[in-house]
Amino acid sequence: MPLTPIRMRPFLRFAVSLLASLCLGAGAKEAFPEKAITVIVPFAAGGGSDVFVRIFQEAIRKNQLCPFPIVVKNLAGAGGTIGSRAAKEAKPDGHTLLCLHDGIYTAQHYGNADWGPSDFEPLAATGRSGVVVAVSESSPFESLHDLMKEAIRRPYQYVFGTNLGAPNHYSALFLQEGMPGAKFRFTQTGGGAKRLAQLKGGHVDLTGFSVAEYEQFKAAGIRALATMSEEREPSFPNLPTAKEQGVNAVHGLMQFWWAPKGTPEPRLSYLQNLLRQTMETDFVRTRLGNLHMEPFFQVGEPLLETVRSRSANLRGITLEKPTPLPPLPELVLGVVVACFFFVWREGKMQ
Amino acid sequence: MIDLFANPLILGLALLGTVLGITVGAVPGLTGTMLIALSLPLTFSMEPVSGLVLLVGMYVGAVSGGLISATLLRMPGTPAAVMTTLDGYPMAISGRPGRALGLGVGASLFGGLVSWVALWQLSEPMADWSTKLGPFELFSLVILALALLAGVGDASRARGLLAGSLGVLVAMPGMHPATGELRWTFGFTSLNEGFRLIPVLIGMFAIGKILVDLTGKDGLVEKVSGNDSAWIEPGLWKSQLLNLFRSSGLGTLIGVLPGVGANIGSLAAYMAAKRTSDKPEDFGKGSEEGIIASESANNATVGGALIPLIALGVPGSVIGAVLLGALIVHGLQPGPLLFRQNPDAVHAIIGTVLVANLMMYLVMLVCARWIARLSSVSKKILFPLVTACCIWGAYALNGLWFDVGVMLVFGLVGWRMEKAQLPLAAFVIGFVLAPVAEENLCAGLMASGGSYFPLVTRPISLALLITAVSLLVWKKKGSAKSPRKNTP
Numbered sequence: 001m002p003l004t005p006i007r008m009r010p011f012l013r014f015a016v017s018l019l020a021s022l023c024l025g026a027g028a029k030e031a032f033p034e035k036a037i038t039v040i041v042p043f044a045a046g047g048g049s050d051v052f053v054r055i056f057q058e059a060i061r062k063n064q065l066c067p068f069p070i071v072v073k074n075l076a077g078a079g080g081t082i083g084s085r086a087a088k089e090a091k092p093d094g095h096t097l098l099c100l101h102d103g104i105y106t107a108q109h110y111g112n113a114d115w116g117p118s119d120f121e122p123l124a125a126t127g128r129s130g131v132v133v134a135v136s137e138s139s140p141f142e143s144l145h146d147l148m149k150e151a152i153r154r155p156y157q158y159v160f161g162t163n164l165g166a167p168n169h170y171s172a173l174f175l176q177e178g179m180p181g182a183k184f185r186f187t188q189t190g191g192g193a194k195r196l197a198q199l200k201g202g203h204v205d206l207t208g209f210s211v212a213e214y215e216q217f218k219a220a221g222i223r224a225l226a227t228m229s230e231e232r233e234p235s236f237p238n239l240p241t242a243k244e245q246g247v248n249a250v251h252g253l254m255q256f257w258w259a260p261k262g263t264p265e266p267r268l269s270y271l272q273n274l275l276r277q278t279m280e281t282d283f284v285r286t287r288l289g290n291l292h293m294e295p296f297f298q299v300g301e302p303l304l305e306t307v308r309s310r311s312a313n314l315r316g317i318t319l320e321k322p323t324p325l326p327p328l329p330e331l332v333l334g335v336v337v338a339c340f341f342f343v344w345r346e347g348k349m350q
Numbered sequence: 351m352i353d354l355f356a357n358p359l360i361l362g363l364a365l366l367g368t369v370l371g372i373t374v375g376a377v378p379g380l381t382g383t384m385l386i387a388l389s390l391p392l393t394f395s396m397e398p399v400s401g402l403v404l405l406v407g408m409y410v411g412a413v414s415g416g417l418i419s420a421t422l423l424r425m426p427g428t429p430a431a432v433m434t435t436l437d438g439y440p441m442a443i444s445g446r447p448g449r450a451l452g453l454g455v456g457a458s459l460f461g462g463l464v465s466w467v468a469l470w471q472l473s474e475p476m477a478d479w480s481t482k483l484g485p486f487e488l489f490s491l492v493i494l495a496l497a498l499l500a501g502v503g504d505a506s507r508a509r510g511l512l513a514g515s516l517g518v519l520v521a522m523p524g525m526h527p528a529t530g531e532l533r534w535t536f537g538f539t540s541l542n543e544g545f546r547l548i549p550v551l552i553g554m555f556a557i558g559k560i561l562v563d564l565t566g567k568d569g570l571v572e573k574v575s576g577n578d579s580a581w582i583e584p585g586l587w588k589s590q591l592l593n594l595f596r597s598s599g600l601g602t603l604i605g606v607l608p609g610v611g612a613n614i615g616s617l618a619a620y621m622a623a624k625r626t627s628d629k630p631e632d633f634g635k636g637s638e639e640g641i642i643a644s645e646s647a648n649n650a651t652v653g654g655a656l657i658p659l660i661a662l663g664v665p666g667s668v669i670g671a672v673l674l675g676a677l678i679v680h681g682l683q684p685g686p687l688l689f690r691q692n693p694d695a696v697h698a699i700i701g702t703v704l705v706a707n708l709m710m711y712l713v714m715l716v717c718a719r720w721i722a723r724l725s726s727v728s729k730k731i732l733f734p735l736v737t738a739c740c741i742w743g744a745y746a747l748n749g750l751w752f753d754v755g756v757m758l759v760f761g762l763v764g765w766r767m768e769k770a771q772l773p774l775a776a777f778v779i780g781f782v783l784a785p786v787a788e789e790n791l792c793a794g795l796m797a798s799g800g801s802y803f804p805l806v807t808r809p810i811s812l813a814l815l816i817t818a819v820s821l822l823v824w825k826k827k828g829s830a831k832s833p834r835k836n837t838p
Contacts, residue, residue, distance in 0.1 A: 201481035
């Protein structure tokens with residue numbers, strides 16, 4: 001169902017500018033920022049990315065790091081591409097930013113968007129989260145290695161629940177690359193919570209969760225087989241990595257902040273500084289800790305290198321032709337025509 | 351749980367949330383999702399428990415408030431109240447607005463209480479049960495719901511199906527719900543997300559209704575008047591116990607399922623009531639049973655939708671997803687461990703469902719007489735006001751004028767459909783359910799490697815499909831005897 005989109009710009013903008021002009025007008029030393037900074041979150045309110053940005057928003061407010069408030073604008077839909085398109089086309093004056101994780105690379109690679117990281121000014125990478133491969137408690141598999149061997153012996157038999165075109169889908173593709181010959185069958189299951197329900201109900205054989213999701217769901221009858229990080233996760237020291245099990249696959253999720261192309265340099269460095277200060281607050285540290293996210297922070301040349309390498313990593317991945325799906329719009333059109341005929345005949349009979 | 355609500359602050363927050371919820375629910379164009387999303391940041395500075403009490407109160411209030419405008423103006427304030435327009439409004443214009451409201455409010459309370467008991471006592475088994483239903487079962491359930499549309503309202507079977515399939519057709523443009531590919535956008539990027547529910551809903555019902563009244567022969571004459579009591583005699587409730595329990599049960603069960611929620615809940619309960627009723631011919635003309643079925647079921651979906659949220663950390667509705675975010679922002683860990691780690695939060699959610707339902711009942715019953723008078727306000731005043739609210743609501747959703755345009759266009763569509771005696775409720779439900787059906791069918795096919803067999807080899811799916819087909823094929827007795835008035 002089309003989620004009733006949750007947007008609040010007009011109200012909040014008004015309230016915020018009113019408040020700002022009332023009490024904070026004198027606080028700004030420079031011309032920037034001269035109004036509230038809008039952060040576009042390309043996912044629905046309440047999702048992982050939304051929560052992540054709201055933690056930053058709250059930390060900035062609490063510690064008075066910015067004379068103007070941060071406004072979160074949820075522009076959900078189409079795997080984040082609706083929001084990222086809006087951010088790309090926003091005025092490059094530093095008052096509109098985008099916070100989007102690895103989905104910005106995968107949407108471009110998958111073909112859902114013809115724009116990507118190179119259409120933005122990368123501001124910062126904040127926070128890193130590992131990926132956990134999990135099966136249901138009733139699954140016969142105890143290790144990722146066994147499962148991958150089985151996926152070579154019986155290719156396309158094991159159903160991997162993913163969000164097609166999203167980083168979660170690419171975790172699975174990296175697993176396949178990590179053990180040549182292994183093939184999964186992919187199905188659309190949506191966000192983390194839906195994947196849990198499908199795994200529990202036996203509708204998919206395996207799926208990937210972020211470490212935070214796994215921590216949240218682990219008591220619901222699921223079993224982790226591996227983490228896809230370089231090193232073992234500090235929160236789960238007994239969980240081996242994929243590499244340790246002979247599957248040469250590393251994947252994780254990073255949250256990136258982007259500004260529209262052409263945003264002036266001084267403003268970029270103001271924003272980078274703001275994010276750095278926010279990252280160092282106790283509030284962000286504790287909350288990210290709760291979410292099992294590493295308080296990773298990167299700007300400047302190392303950030304550009306990260307962006308480049310993450311784009312390059314995807315280049316080796318080939319997508320296979322998806323399952324043929326029925327042409328529903330045409331079928332529905334046929335049904336409508338048929339119903340019209342029945343109504344017309346009914347009218348004639350009377 | 352009891353000592354929590356002994357705190358006057360908490361009680362006040364529950365009342366505030368409920369009243370705000372009822373208000374946005376009642377105003378066509380404003381929805382509970384909007385209210386909760388707007389209030390979420392305000393709760394950050396509160397104690398987690400206080401924030402949850404406020405938000406859950408809003409959720410309960412918003413689902414209940416929709417019945418006011420559905421009954422008095424035939425404009426459902428929320429999608430969940432679409433089925434209530436069918437009987438609530440005819441009863442109100444026949445001079446019994448108070449009674450129509452009283453029935454709706456009482457049934458809402460009953461539905462809320464039944465789902466509260468389920469939430470309180472049966473969370474775990476019900477959440478486990480809900481995971482057993484996979485994409486094929488959910489698809490078959492939606493097909494059953496679409497088949498039920500054939501019998502909606504006062505229209506013939508063919509007209510119900512035509513309206514429903516037109517709704518499905520209108521849901522097609524935009525992003526493919528499973529693969530994300532664009533289709534039928536004709537190059538308009540504004541159409542990438544398709545038509546949004548709220549502009550379509552308020553356009554069809556509110557703007558469409560205004561156009562019908564303005565262009566109709568009797569102009570602004572048709573008017574709700576009457577000052578009858580909203581108190582319903584206990585004898586009636588007693589005779590409707592079966593209906594109440596069946597509708598609340600269906601609402602709770604369907605509310606647990608992700609993404610289907612209040613609309614299918616009230617539709618299924620309404621049609622079940624109609625098929626088992628002694629007086630099915632009254633449905634769509636002001637049937638008491640119809641109001642009771644729809645309103646007890648839609649309130650029951652609230653408790654139902656919270657079940658997977660509490661037991662698994664899986665939201666059962668859009669509002670549930672926002673509540674989930676609220677838990678995380680407040681530093682709580684939703685999921686199966688929530689009960690053990692944060693019993694206070696769980697008790698606050700469960701307790702508020704009970705308290706807010708009781709408050710909703712008292713507030714709405716006390717105000718019913720006063721609210722009913724709202725409808726006797728001259729339409730020369732009311733219509734411009736409603737139009738303004740609708741335009742504001744459609745715009746405020748995303749800050750896009752496109753949505754306002756969509757709303758106005760669907761106002762014309764609603765007006766035209768009304769003249770052709772096509773039931774609007776069927777259209778809206780078809781529109782809401784189409785993406786759910788498509789997403790689940792496609793997800794199922796991807797998992798089965800393109801095979802449709804699971805639709806008939808999985809027992810629950812098969813049973814749902816057989817029911818759907820038999821509803822369509824089986825000629826209802828007496829249906830041939832109720833010919834439609836001829837369309838001019």
